[in-house]
Amino acid sequence: MGGVPKVRAKGQAGASPAAEPRWLVPFVLACLFLLCLLPLFSLAKAGFAGLVSGRSIGVLTEPATFAAIRNTLITATGGMVVSVVIGALFAFSVALTDVRGKLILSFAFMLPMMIPPQVTALAWVEMTGPASPLLKTLGIAPPLGSPQPLYSLAGISLLLGVQHAPLVFLALKAGLSASPRDGVEAARLAGATPFRVFRDIVAPLSSPGLIAGAAIAFVSGVGNFGIPAILGIPAGIEVLPTLIYTRLASFGAGTFGEIALLSSLIAVIAAAGLMLQQKALDGKDYRIIGLSGANAAFSLGPFRPVVELTLVAILFLVLVAPLAALVASSLVPAYGVPLNLQTVSLRAYEEILFRQSMTLKALGNSMFLATSAALGLLAVSVPAAYLMTRRKGWLASTLGILIEIPYALPGIVLAVAFILTFAAPLPYLNVSLYGTIWIILIAYFSSFLAVSLKPVMSAFLQMDPSLEEAARLAGAGFFRRMRDVILPLVAPAAGAAIILVFLIAANELTVSALLWSAGTQTLGVAIFNLDDSGSSDLAAALSVLVVVMVVVLMAALEAVAKYLPEGVLPWRN
Amino acid sequence: MAQLILNHLTKHFGGGRPAVSDLSLTVREGGFLALLGPSGCGKTTVLRMIAGFERPSDGSIDFGERRLSDASLALPPERRNMAMVFQSYALWPHMTVAENVGYPLKVRGISGSAWQRSVGDALVLVKLTDYADRRPAALSGGQRQRVALARCLVTWPDVVLLDEPLANLDQHLRKSMEETFRIFHERSGATMIYVTHDQAEAMALATDVAVMHEGRLMQMAPPAEIYARPEGAVVGGLIGRGSVLRLALPEGAPRALEWSTLRATLGGIGMDGAGSGTIRDVPTGDVRIRDVLVRPEHVRRDGEGMALRVLSCVFEGERFALTLALPDGQALKAYGDSAIRPGETARFVVSQGWQL
Incomplete structure (x- = not known):
């Protein structure tokens, strides 16, 4: 039959129909063990050892710890409330109504999440304080010497809220896109007014998303370091993450046990938040039955300009004004000088880009860490996503x-x-990773595994499994079909994963603040240290560069959005 | 070429009844088998076991002398020399039509002019030569279907598997694709296995039809045979549009029933139907209640027949589909040339029946 050579038919005992190479499952399991489980064991071991030896047990009864727990709970809860209010307003408006410019609104609203928290905090400090170049320029700055209003529990809560509102927005929007237009239309035909439809149909259907978003905002607030570090430390307000930081700085015999116990406290609070969420979600399985194509659309009628104006005003307040203040501070020649055409100066940029070896080193480190983490994680996330979907x-x-x-x-x-x-x-x-850049890199691998996995996973989920099966029947073995069929198809998502990890890793502060040492500082650490040492103009200039990088990378993703699988870019529907 | 033998094939996915249960059949060399059954009957699982995507829990699959699968061994799909047309077509969106079709050759190390020639031949057969450089996204559903078929054809596989390949096409395209499949089968000589829930497709294409129900093989026979002599109520109800009647038949009655027997039994059950005057010559021997299949084309209007009440009458274009009420209330389907108003009675003769 034909001139085509037949494929050699030799049975292979025990060959699994899934037929990936034997090392693949052990490889993925080993990577995930190293990145996910091993650190947790070490934490538990050190905490236990600290308790047993009695050297660290004191930390649990200190008043400073109690104060930090109280402050953590207050700021995380306050931040959650702010996030829910702002996030829900945006999510409902963008997902359900006919406001204009939804893509731009979503994109702008997602920015605060992508901007590193310490930069957000700096920008707000520059915006509101008595030395604010922006307020000085406008002539409405409070007198010098009056307290900075953000250096307070309320200030920390507000900024945590702003920082994490996009998380509520995302969770809620995902839930709302599951509230189908036909369901709303059926309710309207049944005689319900738009308000009743919202109350009876949309609100219950969106409650799981709202609960999930609130829980994520709470947990993120509990673990946030950048905002309380900038706002709390000058005012003597400690939360658990900053307490860990200061304890590690004043290293002593019981330190490892202490920080293990303190971070276990954070983990317990976070877990309690997640358990509360589980409880609240109980019996709320509103999976969509039937077609869920188009989103519901409520026509706002005459209120549309009002809603649009409100959204823009909020964006102005949480995004434009702080960033403008940041830019302004980076352009003044010295602290407290008002900004005008005579005083404007690029000295700060010159300083950080050409004079300060510290910032250049930090830039180099962050680029290396972010690139390595973004590319290296693919080697774990692609096989893991493959196994999890197949x-x-x-x-x-x-x-x-x-x-x-x-x-x-x-x-x-x-x-x-x-x-x-x-x-x-x-x-x-017999080599120690501690104090080298490699420990930061491994920690990044662990921290950002989920960020890298998510786009790749959605690409695999959206890929018809028969595409691979067709390649198998065509005679292609595992590596052949990986190369010819699977990798080309997940490439856009993998590209998005690279950029997302890079974006977040390049700006990261929390992990590197604890792990850096001389010569391995990152961009986040550099900004934090510049601000800490009083060079707020340099910190502002570096922050502006970071924000520009964030916006450019997000815009690059947006430009290639149509080649990406659905759900990869968080600000898109 | 060789026979494809499924031997006591069973597949458990865990929980409940097995997806496929103790299924044995042999597809003759170069045969065209249609696996027919309602959705969820396990037919796609059988296909996927033949392809090697699923491993049987028990039983075996052999191709001639060659063991393909059993519970402990599975030859991977890439070494079975089979090809498959998937329900979703499974065209690779990043390759052109020619690259899609030629991929199995490329994997086998064939390139250059031999590759060009084989791909060209395959595209000629499915009439897609002009589309060689397009991507699948730029094709219509029927064209994608033909690309998938050409991809199967290009390596001269031993077995071609088709998983509801026409399910996503409109009525008109289906007819022309059926024709293409038939030509393809004649030319290639490959053993073909065709999964469908559409009995018209199965009848039109296959040399053998296997009916599955709840994971079990109910009957396997050539189309005409399975239509005329179905085994059991499931196959009888599934194939064609016949009515399955519960009738009292004398012991020893033949399976193929004639009008004389039917007349007696149809009138003999139940109460006095209108005009069922002459019937009381039922044999006095043992009488058993049996399932009897009556095809609507065997029920025709005839002045000699029994008077039956018309329950409904639907115009279907080429004819009228009637539902008639038997004296005991059972419904009987029939075809007619003219409309009869529901509620009226007319005389009908049932020329054939088949004991299931």
Whole structure:
């Protein structure tokens, strides 16, 4: 039959129909064990050792710890409330009504999440304080010497709220896109007014998203380091993450045990928040039945300009004004000088880009870390996503649980766990990673695994499995079909994963604040240290550069959005 | 070429009844088997086990002398020399039509002019030569279907599997694709296995039809045979549009029933139907209640027949589909040339029946 050579038919005993190479499952499991489970073991071990030896047990009864717990709970809860209010307003408006410019609104609203928290905090400080160049220029600055209103629990809560509102927005929008137009239309035909439809149909359907968003905002607030570090430390307000930071700075015999216990406290508070969410979500499984194509659309009628104006005003307040203040501070020649055409100066940029070796080193470090993490994580996330979508049963669920661990844990807890894991020299090799850039890199791998996995996972989920099956029947073995069929198809999502990880890793502060040492500082650490040492103009200039980088990378993603699988870009529907 | 033998094939996915249960059949060399059954009956699982995507829980699959799968061994799909047309077509969106079709050759290390020639031949057969450089996204549903078929054809596979390949096409395209499949089968000589829930497709294409129900094989026979002599109420109800009647038949009655027997039994059950005057010559021996299949084309209007009340009458274009009430209330389907108003009675003869 034909001139085509037949494929050699040789049975291979035990060959699994899934037929990936034998090392693949062990490789993925080993990576996930190292990144997800091992740090947790070390944390538990160090905390336990601290308790047993009695050297660290004191930290649990100190008044400073109680104050930090109280402050953490207050700021995280306050931040959650602010996030829910702003996030819900934007999500409902963008997902359900006919406001104009939805894509731009979403994009702008997502920016605060992408801008590193310490930059947000700096920008707000520059905006509101008595030395604010913006307020001085406008002539409405409070007199010098009056207190900075943001250096307070309320200030920290407000900024946590602004920083994490996009998380509520995302969770709610995902839930709302599941509230189908036909459901709303059916209710309208049944005689319900738009208000009743909102109350009876949309609000109940969106409650799971709202609850999930609130929980994420709370957990993120508990683990946030950048905002309380900038706003709280000058005012003597400690939260748990900053307490860990100061304890680590004043290193002592019981420090490892102490930070292990303190970060366990954070983990416990975060877990309690997530459990509360589970409880609130109980019995709220509103999976969509039937077609869920188009989103519901309420016509706002005459109120549309009002709503649009409100949204723009909020964006102005939380995004434009602080960033403008940041830019203004970076352009004044000295602290407290008003900005005008005579005083404007690029000295700060010159300083950080050409004079200060520290900032250049930090820039180099962050670029190296972000690039390595973004590219290296693909080697884990692509095989993991492949296995999780192709296999069912225990393997997929084990992988899923392992990946959830670093995702659910606040970054500060993870950073502490990595300190504890790698403080001692590595067994056999006798090399210590502690104090080198490599410990930061491994911690980044762990922190951003979920960020890298999500786009790749959605690409695999949206890929018809028969595409791979067709390649198998065509005779292609595992690597052949990986190269010819699967990798080309997940490439756009992998590209998005690279940019997203790069974006977040390049600006990261929480993990590197704990893990850096001389010569391994990152951009986030550099900004924090510049501000800490009083060079707020230099900190502002560096922050402006960081924001520009964020916007450029997000715009680059937006430009290639149509080649990406759905759900990769958080600000798109 | 060789026979494809499925031997006591069973597949459990865990929980409940097995997806496929103790299924044995042999597809003759170069045969065209249609696997027919309602959705969820396990037919796609059988296909995927033949392809090697699923491993049987028990039983075996052999191709001639060659063991393809059993519970402990599975030859991976890439070494079975099979091809498949997927329901979703499974065209690779990043390759052109020619690259899609030629991929199995490329994997086998064939390139250059041999590759060009084989791909060209395959595209000629499915009439897509002009579309060679397009991407699948730029094709219509029917064209994509033909690309998928050409991809199957290009390596001269031993077995071609088709998983509801026409399910996503409109009525008109289906007819022309059926024709293409038939030509393809004649030319290639490959054993073909065709999964469908559409009995018209199965009848039109296959040399053998296997009916599955709840994971079990109910009957396998050539189309005409399975239509005329179905086994059991499931196959009888599934194939064609016949009515399955519960009738009292004398012991020893033949399976193929004639009008004389039917007349007696149709009138003999139940109460006095209108005009069922002459019937009381039922044999006095053992009488059993049996399932009897009556095809609507065997029920025709005839002045000699029984008077039956018309329950409904639907115009179907080429004819009228009637539902008639038997004296005991059972419904009987019939075809007619003219409309009869529901509620009226007319005389009908049932020329054939088949004991299931």
